[in-house]
Each structure stands twice: as C-alpha cells, then as structure tokens.
Amino acid sequence: MLLRMSSLFVRTLREDPADAEVASHRLLVRAGYIRRAAPGIYTWLPLGLRVLRKVEAVVREEMEAAGAQEVHFPALLPKEPYEATGRWTEYGPNLFRLRDRKGADLLLAPTHEELFTLLVKDLYSSYKDLPLTLFQIQTKYRDEARPRAGLIRGREFVMKDAYSFDVDDEGLDASYANQRAAYQRVFQRLGLEYVVVAATSGAMGGSRSEEFLNPTQIGEDTFVRSAGGYAANVEAVTTVVPPAVPWDDAPAAHVEDTPDTPTIDSLVAVANARFARPDREWTAADTLKNVVLALVSPTGERELLVVGLPGDREVDLKRLEAAVAPAEVETATEADFARHPELVRGYIGPGVLGANRGVDADGAPLGVRYLLDPRVVPGTRWITGADVPGRHVFDLVAGRDFIAAGQDGAENTVEAAEVRAGDPAPDGSGPLELARGIEIGHIFALGRKYADALGLTVLDRNGKSVVVTMGSYGIGVSRVMAALAEANHDDAGLAWPAQVAPAHVHVVATGKDPAVFAAAESIATTLAGRGTAVLYDDRPKVSPGVKFADAELLGVPLLVVVGRGLADGVVEVRPRRAGQAGTGAEQVPVERAADRVGELVDALLAGSGGSEQA
C-alpha cells in the first residue's frame, strides 16, 4: 500500500481545536484523523479510518479465535423488545428515540441484548445448539449529557458487542472466562496496558461484571487496587463495615449551641473551642453529615434523598448514581428545600429524616428518604444537626437515638461515600490505592434477565424447558483507538504502535533535487510492492521542516529521510519514538534501504504488546 501526501485527503493543523481537553482528541484532529460533525459525533478521515479498521481487525480475529460468530444488527430498532426488558424507560434521556412516518416508536440502539436474545430465540430451541457466542462490530448511539474528550465519550461510536448463550451456570462461567481471555489477548496485541477490575452492572443488569481499564490520568473512571490483588471500579467498592459498639456507657444525647456552624469545618472548630473533649480533638470524622440530593427517575419523577455519612467524607456522585441506577442524581434546589421546611440547611439531624420521623399506618417513613453510610453502625456516636439553626446535638448514638445502618436488617444503607487511598480493601487484602483509567472493555455475566423477559428457553437434555443464561461483552473500538493515541504520543504528535499505525513507514523526500525524489519514489514503491504500508511525502514544494513536523504529528512508526545524504549514497532511517526499533537514527546505504526498513518493520510488528497490570 502506498499513500502519497500530495494527493492524500489530509490537512494537518498547527492549532489545537478549541474544544479539545485531552491529547488524543487534540492530536487526532490536528493530524487529520478525525473531524467533528456534531457534539460527540465524528467523521473518520482516511488515516483515522485505517487505524480504526486495524483495531477492528484485531478484535475480530480474537473473537473468531474464541469461537464467536459475527453477525450485524441494525442500529435503528423497534421499541417493543426494549419495553419488554424495561430499558426503553430505564435508559431515560440517554436513549435516542424517534418515530417513523407511521408513528411507530424506534430507537438508536446503545447496546443489543434484546435483539440478540430474540434472534437466538427465533432460530434455536435445544440445548444441543448451545453454547453459542455471537458478536458484531457496529455503530452505537447514546445521547450523552456531556459528550467529551473526542472519541472517548461520543454519542455515535463503534463497539464490538458479543453475547454468549448457555444452558446452565457452568456454561456461562466457561463462556465468560473464554471472552475474558479473548479480551486479554486483544489488548495484549494492541499494545495497550490494562487492569481488570470488579464493576457494577448498572442498567445492564446481571450478577457480576468486570471492566477492562486502561490506566491513564485522563481517564474518566476511578479504580482501586490493593497490594494483595483486589481491584475494582470505585463504584463497585464495598465499605468495610466496622463492628457495632456497645453504647451502655454512652451519655444521653445533648443539644448544644453551635452558632454559625453550617459547615463541617466550622462545626469542628466550634466543638473544639466550646466543648473540648479531654482525650483528643474533635475531627470531622466525629460528625454525621446529612447531604440533601434529588433523584430523578428515567421518566422524570423527582424524589429527595438525604445521605448520612461521616463528616470527613464527601458523597461520590458516581458511586451514588451506580447505587440508585437507573435514577440520576441532582443537587437539591431552593424549591426542594421550600417544600421541606423540616430540613434546616446546615443543621439537619436524623430525627426529621426517613423512619426516624415516624411511620404512617402502612409503615412508610414520614420523613424524606434517608440512606446511611455503612459505617454508621449501632453504637457509633455522632455530633450532628439539631434541626434548629445554630444548634447541634452531641453524643447522638446510632441504634439508640436513630436507626443505625443496617439495624435489624433495615435496608437503609448506601455505598455513596468517596473511597480514599488507604481505605481497607473489602477482601482484607490491604489498603487501597486509587488510580484513573479509560474503560476499554466491560464483560457481564448477565444471567437470565433478558432471556426471562423475552422468553428465550431451550429444551434441556431431559426434554425440559429451561431459561437460557447469557453473558454480554463489550469493547469500545473507537474509544480503544483514542486510548492508543493517549498512550502513544509526545508533544510533537502521535506515535502509533506498528500494529495499528495507518502506515508502517513514512518516506520523506527533502529538498528539490529530482534525484532525491527518484530515490525516495523507488524506495517507497519497492517497499509497497513487498507488502509494507508506505506513506510517501512526495510534495514537491514543501519545506523539510514542515514535512518533518507533519511526520511527527502523523505518527507513523518508522521514518525514512531521503535528502542531502543521498550524495554520499545514504538515507536516514529512524524510529518515530527514540529507542524503538534499534538504537535510533541509522545512515543506511540507499540500495540497502528497503531491506533494512523491512527488517525494522518486522521487528516493530513482533515487538512487545500490552500487558495486564497486577
């Protein structure tokens, strides 16, 4: 393959696009790989399309090697299957919905569990037909509230989604393990670092899921790891619950004047100044903070929620949203407070909240819905609001003075507090460290949710009808390309791994000497004839400086410079990234250039891939 810069449809830009926050977005636009068509919606230019197709090819090969069969579903789908599973509603505003000329409701699919389930129901009926894994590489749609970071969070994007169908749980376990291994091979081949973390299933449903994260500072996902091997998306981390504390010796709760203490900091300061404890200072961890939020259901209903948690922790909105999905979380408004005069801002205590306020004849709490951090176990003692401006209550004991977290089986806890470095791993494997990453894959053991909802059964060995159990396995193909760009760039531009680069070699002819162009042409065509993918900068009136800047921006892994050295019979061969493919720039006799480039390309293609981080 030979692409010539003189005719290639590309324009490199010296300026960063105004809306680009991250390197992959900035560089993919500047290098002419992608172009924005609408918020979160991109056009693929020739070089970008080449990289995307190479990523797709790796994914496809590994899916096929894992025994998955490729199909292709429409993106435009009827409402009914999604209504049957509840997702038509649950997706809320994230779903692109439309009506056809006859008034039928349609959607642009964000993921295809329903359709795969119905297809298998349509064609298969016996345990003998299973196990089965199908996949597609397809354009998907999601009406993101905040599309951002170019290809990382778009509204139209390319996904590989696979679905497994098994007759029993052991089968699902095997299919899940098989896809998990295929994912490891995909990211390994793509040269992309990854971490596999426990995750929440969200709107997808299912019993168990894991995310593949590419660790990077610009990632949207926070995950945790312990030295002992625990790894989880921060949404999936469960709090280590301390043991209950006996409260027999606790003094009775007492209300104190704490003027001007609407914040935890001001409260701690006043507490230490006016009500100093003998053993140590009061800290924020001694206070019970009650945070007022609003849940908005997919159909738009609004409900207030108060989260009670130790005052030294913030509410992590992503953790809370994962816990209350499919509802979304918003901050409480003036109007919300106006409707609830019992909520005295800055001085809210548990007494006015949830069932602490009493219950109606049906046992329903009279107060605003109230959920507690799991740490608020029976016997813990708190300073918290007295529901009067300027006053707090001290020695308020959970389980004695208000319903404690999980007390008597109460379902009043929520995993909404931020996870902090140093928190204990839930499996006892040591303190957690925090890191950020891009979600590049997500695998779900769905179980029978979709098969139940849509009636996918088969006859088992004994002729008995059984509900099929399913898995669902996604890779964000266009997002993976962005992650590769993030992981492979420097200040000057992109620096693709050879496996996905739009070309293997970038041949640059410098100067005006026709002999230089003739030699460069010869090297380029020789290489292309041997199956090497060549990008040849044959532009006659462009300065060497511009050509080199373009070459660094475009990021082809190997550069061949034909210029002044030709007078001495040599060309320069150098890797885009110093240290790759040998030690750096080499002066190679012109007649050996094609051979030497071939060796280096082979070395790059055989070079080290990505790896799983412990």
Added chain:
Amino acid sequence: MLLRMSSLFVRTLREDPADAEVASHRLLVRAGYIRRAAPGIYTWLPLGLRVLRKVEAVVREEMEAAGAQEVHFPALLPKEPYEATGRWTEYGPNLFRLRDRKGADLLLAPTHEELFTLLVKDLYSSYKDLPLTLFQIQTKYRDEARPRAGLIRGREFVMKDAYSFDVDDEGLDASYANQRAAYQRVFQRLGLEYVVVAATSGAMGGSRSEEFLNPTQIGEDTFVRSAGGYAANVEAVTTVVPPAVPWDDAPAAHVEDTPDTPTIDSLVAVANARFARPDREWTAADTLKNVVLALVSPTGERELLVVGLPGDREVDLKRLEAAVAPAEVETATEADFARHPELVRGYIGPGVLGANRGVDADGAPLGVRYLLDPRVVPGTRWITGADVPGRHVFDLVAGRDFIAAGQDGAENTVEAAEVRAGDPAPDGSGPLELARGIEIGHIFALGRKYADALGLTVLDRNGKSVVVTMGSYGIGVSRVMAALAEANHDDAGLAWPAQVAPAHVHVVATGKDPAVFAAAESIATTLAGRGTAVLYDDRPKVSPGVKFADAELLGVPLLVVVGRGLADGVVEVRPRRAGQAGTGAEQVPVERAADRVGELVDALLAGSGGSEQA
C-alpha cells in the same frame, strides 16, 4: 476458512416467510442469511454478512483503483447543513428526524452530499487540491412509505456513496466518466448484468444523471430502450411532441348528451353508437381524459392537480412524481371533490380548469391547477367532459377552445402519461421497448448546487475564488446483494457466483460411517489450509436428504459429497449450477479431491463476469 454446519449460527427454513414477494427475499431468509428486525430493517446472520462483505470488498477495490479515498461519516447528523440546501424540508416524510436531549434537531442521513461538501470546504482551499474523489461504505436511512422485497427497498441499508470535487466542468466530466467506468468494472466483477440509462435527478438536484439497472422482471424501475441505442429510466423519457395542426376547417365545439359515460370505455361506446364518424370509429385516443390528483408538499400542504391526457393513456404516478418532486402524489378524496363542486366526476372538461377558467387580477389561474400531456398541441381535437353529468363536448380544439400544451410558451405541460412499447424514442432512434430492472447504481453530475448552498469555493490558477463543481455516485451495496440473489437462484435455492459466495466449497459427509467423516474432515481441512473457503456439513445425525436440500438452499457454488463412493475410493464433486465448472458431477479419487476442487474453484473465480447490455 472452515465453517462447520454443526456449530454455524444458521437455521434453514422450509417455509417461505409470509411477507416475501420476491425470490431474493424469500431465499435469503429461508437460507438463514438475513432476518427481519422491523419493516424494511434486517439483521445480517453470519452467511449473509460474509456475502455482504464480499460485495463491499469488490466495490472498495474498484473505488480505490479509480483513485477515490475512503472516509466514513456519521449516520446521525445535525439539521443545519440539510437546511442550508433545502433537503431538510424536501425529503419530507422520507427522512428519519429526531431530537437530542438538548432539543437539537438531528437526522439519520439518507445521503451525505452536504457533509462531504462541508468537509472539503473545511480542509481544502486551492485548485491544486483538486480533483478529489472521496467515498464511504456506510449505513443509510430512509423512511420509505412502503418498504418491500427484503433488501431491495429497505429503511436501513448499506450504500457506497462517492463524491467528486472539481474546479471546472471539464474536471467534473472526467471525474464522472472515471466513476462511470469504475461502476462498469464493479458490476462486471460481480457477474451482474446491467444497463446504463438516462435518469432524472430528483431531490438530488444536478444537471445530469444515469442509473445502472439490473434487468429483471421483479425490478421496481421501468426503463426503455430503442434499437438505435437510446436507454432511459421511464421517468426520464420525454414525449415526442407531434406538430401543431391547423384548425381552420374544424367545426365549432358542440355539447352532446352522453348519458352514463363516466369512463373512457363507456364514452367511446356511446360516441360510436350515437355520434358515429364516417371515416373510422372513435377510439379512446380521441378523448381528453382529465385525472384529478392531489400533490402533497414535503411540509404537508395539499394542492389539487388535474392532468389532461389522451384517453388511451393512464397517468404513470412514478413519472408524475418525478415531474413534481419533491411533492408526493395522492389520489383525490371525497373531501377534495367536495371543496371543488366545479369538478363533475367523469365529466370534467378543461373549461373549469387552470387559466381556462379565467385569471385573477395578478394573472393567477382561477381553476384548479391543470397540466397537459405534451401531445395536446394546438389544433388537436378532443371529446371531453362538458362539466355536466351525462354530457360531453365534441370537436373541442386545443389552442382555440382551451389553452393547448405549451401554447405561447405556457408552462402547462407535464411528463405524466405512461410510456408504452412502440412509442418513439425521443432521439429518433426508433420505437421503444420496455423492461424492468433494479436500480443498483446511480451517478449524478451535481454541478454547483451543494457547493453554492454551502459556500465551497477554492482559489483558481489566477487566485480567483471559484465555486467547486461536484458529482455524486451511489451503489446500493445491500441491494446489489439482493440483485445477485435474484439473478442466481433456482427453485431449490440460491446459487452464488464464486466471487461473492459465503464459501467456495460445501463439503457434505453422508451416512454414519466414521471413515466418511474422517475423509470429509481431511478434505475440508486440507482445502481450508490452502486458502479455500469451506463450509463443511459435519452434522452427525442429519439425513443426506436434509443435507443436500440445505446445500442447494445455501447456494455454495461447488459441492463435494463424501459418502458411499468412499468404499470405492471416490468422492463426488459437482457444481451447484449444472453446466458450471465443467460438465457436471465428477467422481474423483479421494486423494485427488482437494486438488481437483482447487482447480474448479480457480476456474469458477476466473469465470465470466457480468456485462453491459446494449
């Protein structure tokens, strides 16, 4: 490549799907290539996807060979560019429209002229950047009123669309010719017969267009040809206008009683019975039929239209719609007639229509809009309605008694009458014959419509800003696959050309003898190892009858049967279509089977392609 029937995701069906009218639809569903997801929206199963990808590959290769560069646009697009060109409105109900969560209007693109224009405007600015041809192979959307015939007229479909950009008309001519030649190569390679016909441009706009039609009885498009080489889509045929006739000798028009003559047939019968002419019988061609229709604009406005044409011709609604695009044509309703009491059904004459009824102060016609067949030239004499039930007027002379077609430059003609076999070709090349075909490609010399609307200019050689001139070139990739199925099937099933078949060879093991399965397995793996695509029916408990029926239905071009003959050391090799690849079934020694199959596959792949019909 080796696919095993025992695990391949396919189920053949013995029954035709209820909604299938044509063979390609019926067989592609029955053979498990596609599956309906919604009206006009299909899922691609593994075998169908393989064929689609092969068709795509041929199209892509020929596009690249013609110098076109591949890009990929989103399907979900903002309204604004389509508003700038008027197509947001003109597409009317054919466009899928939706709103995002922020209320922005979006569409699912039926074709991408606007976006390609804007992209080139975005990146290019000089004549030196041109000529340029870009293409994509992409999923497109069209909310068809009547999706039908499976892949032939769908609402979600795969298109190759290419766009050329040139600085001047000569450039456009060359780009157009270049794409035209590429289309000929594509259909040639795919083994698909085609005719190139003059066409109308419709909503696309532009000065000139040609359609590539695959001739077939089930085609939706009617086209005409003359022995002298004229060929056109029936919508593009222009009527040969007879010369005006002197009317000096014509008697004055006279109204006669013609009771119970609301139809042309009844009118002709009564005319001959009561008002016999001496020279010959009256025929339908002597009557002027006025057909009442309604035009519905893309924005839903309804306007009545009366078409006046010789009574021996029907209105061809497709020709009329092409003439009045982007309006759609509907039949007139009771309500329409109720609003126009001057229209006496069955007895409408020109006097109450259009400007014949008089004009208002601004010169606008007082009657319902009235368009005439071009044959109604000055001096032609007609029997037509007298606007009174049971009465007709005789010897009504066009140009004397009502405004004739084109009289004094009047723009009152329409190409709406049916074209009939034997009608003269407009270029004088002889009588026309009619045939039907599937539109598989359409090429447009767009000119400057889109570049003007969206401001795509470049600086020319002299530094002057000039508007770019464009072409647009489409191939219905999924529809081409259906056309291939139509052209390559028999009662038993599909019979793919080797170039696009999902596999080259179908190996069938019959009976229960393990030696048979071992030999079949060996042949299958040997062939697959050599790069032949093999479908191996390795199902252990399926009867030979079922296996052969499936093989005929699936349509792989070469069949290898391993069965009883193995005792004598031979297997049977036979083509799916009698007469192809040799003379028929051959008994081949088992140890020579792979070699012989390889020879036959090579012969099939090298075999004759499609051709252009004169």
